[in-house]
Each structure stands twice: as C-alpha cells, then as structure tokens.
Amino acid sequence: MAGKNLDPSSSPRALLGAELRVARERAGFSQAELGEPLFVSGSFIGQLEAGTRRMHIEFARQIDDILGTDGFFSRNCGAAAKSKYPDHFAAAAEAEALAKAIREYAPQLIPGLLQTEAYAREVFRAYQPTATEETIDELVTNRLARAALLSDPTTPLFWCVLDEAVLRRAGENTAILAEALRHIASLVRSRRIIVQVLPFSAGFHAGLDGALKLMSFDDAPPLAYVDGIGMGQLFDDPATVARHTLTYDLLTASALSPRKSLALVESVAEDYEHDQHA
Template identity: 60%
Template sequence: MTGPKDLDPSSRRVMIGEELRHARERADLTQQALGELLFVSGSYVGQMEAGTRRILPDMAERLDETLATGDFFARHCKKANRSRHPEQFAEAAEAEALATEIRQYGALLIPGLLQTADYAHAVFLDYQPTAPDETIGELLAARMERTRLLDNPTKPLLWAVLDEAALRRSVGGAAVMAHQLHHIAALVRARRVIVQVLPFSAGGHASLHGSLKLMYFDDAPPLSFIEAPTTGRLLDDPATVARNELSYDLVRANSLTPKQSLALIEAVAHDYGHEEQHP
C-alpha cells in the first residue's frame, strides 16, 4: 500500500488525492478497505491518492457517497480531468508527469518524450492529414509540453529502447530525421537518458505486439501503458505489469549496448544528413 507524503500543491489532481487520503483516514479506512467498498484494489485507491490515476466521474460520485463528502469529489474531479492530450492518452500523460522512472520500447516511432517539434508535427499530420492547423497546433503544443519533463536534470529517469525501424522510417523527410536523431544523441551524450537500439538482426522478440511503456513512482505501484491508434490502456494489475516488465527486459537484453546504440543512431543521422544534401 502507498503511504502519505508531502504533495505538490500546484497540481489539482494531487491536491484532490491528498483530500481523498484525509477523507479516508477520517473514515478510519485503509486503502484496501476503501477499495473493497468501491470494488477496486487498494493499489488503485493509492494511485488516486498519489494523483497518478484519474478519479473518473462515476468513481467521484461513489467516493462522495462512501466517504460522506457531499459533492466535493464530483465537483472538483471534473475540472481536474480536463486535459490537452487526446482522451486515450490523457491519463497516461498525467501519470508520466509524476513518474520517477520511465522504461519504454518504441516499436515504429520515436517515443513522445524524445520527439523534436518537427518530427512530432510530421507524425500528427500523417495521422490526421485533413485536420485543421489549429488542431495540429494544439496537439503539438501538448506534445512539446510533455518533452519538458526532461528539462529536469535527474527525474524522471528515462530508459528507452528504440526499434531500428523507428530510426530507419523517414518521418517528415531526411532533414527532420537527421535533426531528430541528433537530438536523441545529444540527450544521451548529456547523460540525461539511456537509449538502446533493438536491431533488425535481433529477429523476433518479446514485444512484437507493439510499443510498451512502464512507469514507476515513489508512492504508488507501477503502471504499464499499451497504446494503439485511437485507444490506450493504463494497466495496474500486478500480474500484467510484471509480464510487461519481463517483455521489456527481454527486449532490452536483445538490444545493442548503449555505446553501440549511440554509434548507430549517429551513423543513421549522418546518412540522413548526407541524403538531405545529396537527394
């Protein structure tokens, strides 16, 4: 179970989580006991208290009823759940911002936290070719806001495994790809992130189903996130998270070393730069 901690008052969701913890303790309930009343796990309650899980409208109403808090959670959670991110990814993005460690495998695309603005813009245009500029601009602004997590010199720890396909797929053209890969190399050389490449020569592997993200927290159990077009699932079941951890570890074990990976990333970036100069 998670324990109390000094919560960041700048985050509305974290503040609501603190209020949930106080209300639960006033009712003399453990996280497990409250979870049983709500038909969720004690871990889920802990994640709501830590702010790593959204309190959805139906859950907010059940909390108000169970903890006799009037309409406090129903009123405040509606505002707290507003997000600039697509609905299927909003909860994962919010959890990501609170994580102390993120482990991620990028199957076909560079992971969002590592993307440059030009690369992200090309991704959004490819995904929504008829979307108006305003929509693309909003998506891009939200994506770039996420990347600012790496402005912190130490947290979160990001360990990314990139499939070689993500390096070789020319999203946005040679110039965009050259800049994108140089950006990743710069983060690696600054010792801000750890990056490995899963080469084509590795053949089949444990995450052929697609990309995978794991998030770890100081005061809540880990979460895993599985994403597909127009949908995403944030998972907290311990057995499922453990299985995804094993998949990530197997992918990492079959990858190039960090030094070998950096050399490959920079070599591919050089190739893109040469392609741009000599189309």
C-alpha cells in the first residue's frame, strides 16, 4: 500500500474508505478498537470506511501510525477532502450522494435537489448579489449536478416536507416559482418523490428551529444535518439523530397528506402562472 496513491477523479472518499477497511482488517483491529485511540466511536470508523464521513488530516496521520500504512492516508486524505461545495455543506452533500433514503424539511426554500435552474439562479443571486456571472454559473451547475441523484427511478427515497412559506416566496418574476412548483409536481406524479406541505394553519410546530435533513445508508449509521446562514452541522450521535427523527415525524404528522399537498402545489403554481399572464 505504501507506494500507491488514489486517483482523485474516481470517488476518492469511497476509495479511501475501502482502503481503510482493508488496512484495518489486515492489522486485526475492529472498528471500535481503531476508534479508541482516535477518541471516536466504532460507528465513526464505519462511516469513514463507507465514505459517508470525510477523513481529516489529523485522523489520517494517527491512522497511518496505528496501522503502519507508511503515510498512505496522510498523502491521500487531501484528494478525498476536495469538494465543489462550501465547507459547511460538503460533508452533507457527499453523504447525500450515498444515501438510500433522504428525508428533508424545508422551511424557506425549495430543497436543492428539487430546484430548477432558474430558481437556483435566483437563490444564489440573492445570497451573493455582488458575485460574478461565472461564479453564479458554477454554483448553479453544481446544484443541478446534485439533482442527478433523482434521475434513478428508485433510489434514493426522497421524502420532503415543505413549509407553505416555500410555496409563497416568489420574486418579481412569478413564472420562476411557477416552473419550480410544476417541476416538483411532475416528480410527485411520476412517483419519484414524496412531498407534504406544512400549512400555515398548522401554527406552531416541531420544525420552527430551521431546516433539517435525515439520511440513512445500507452500510453505515444514519446522519442528521441541520443548517443556517453560512453554517451547518452533521450529526451521527444516535441520540441526536433520534431526536431529529422525532422532529421530522412530528412534522409529517402536522402536514397535509401527499394527495392534498400535490393539489396545493399545483394550485399555487397555477395562480402564479395566471399572475404572470396578467
């Protein structure tokens, strides 16, 4: 292993995780035993091996020392850490690509996986009003690339709760939001995603603290991601994930049924289309 480097063009995080599993088993360590001197859980080591967690350089150096891998992980964790997403979201975006199920609560904006090009452009321009067109183009391209996850007809399962505010937040060009809502309705009607709308009439609810994303995997523990303005945090602690899962369950219980939600999404889209024509 000492003389080999990973190819950064071919899912470096997944490759690094696979190499970690091989090296750990060759050295005779369980995941928990390797995690102990690193002061992390065995499940965290499992997430590194599954590629759902990023290996930071300080872990890489210690792993090289413990497993006797002659600097392999120190050399290659840089390639695995490279991301086209902001630092606070990179780990969540890369875990999202490996998830078998994604459940998301969106309080203000259409989730990135469901955004159209025009809608994403409006969002990024609002975030960065002084950015160049080249910067905005790159951000939009990366966001649309994430949405390719939904091109598979079966995986991942995507279940989203949209606050009604998401449906009502239109800019000067209401056609942009109308198109975005029609896109969501199309995905629902093709049975690719599940969408529920949390109406204003629900009043106070469990998700008032902000956006939430839950991800589950075939070969790694589940994760929860919460974010705010320019910040986000990924959780793997079972108790924390369970608490956020309860929050999501309460939101689905307060939301409209999928059938009524689809009707509302299409009705609001039609209203915005009429406004544009007028």
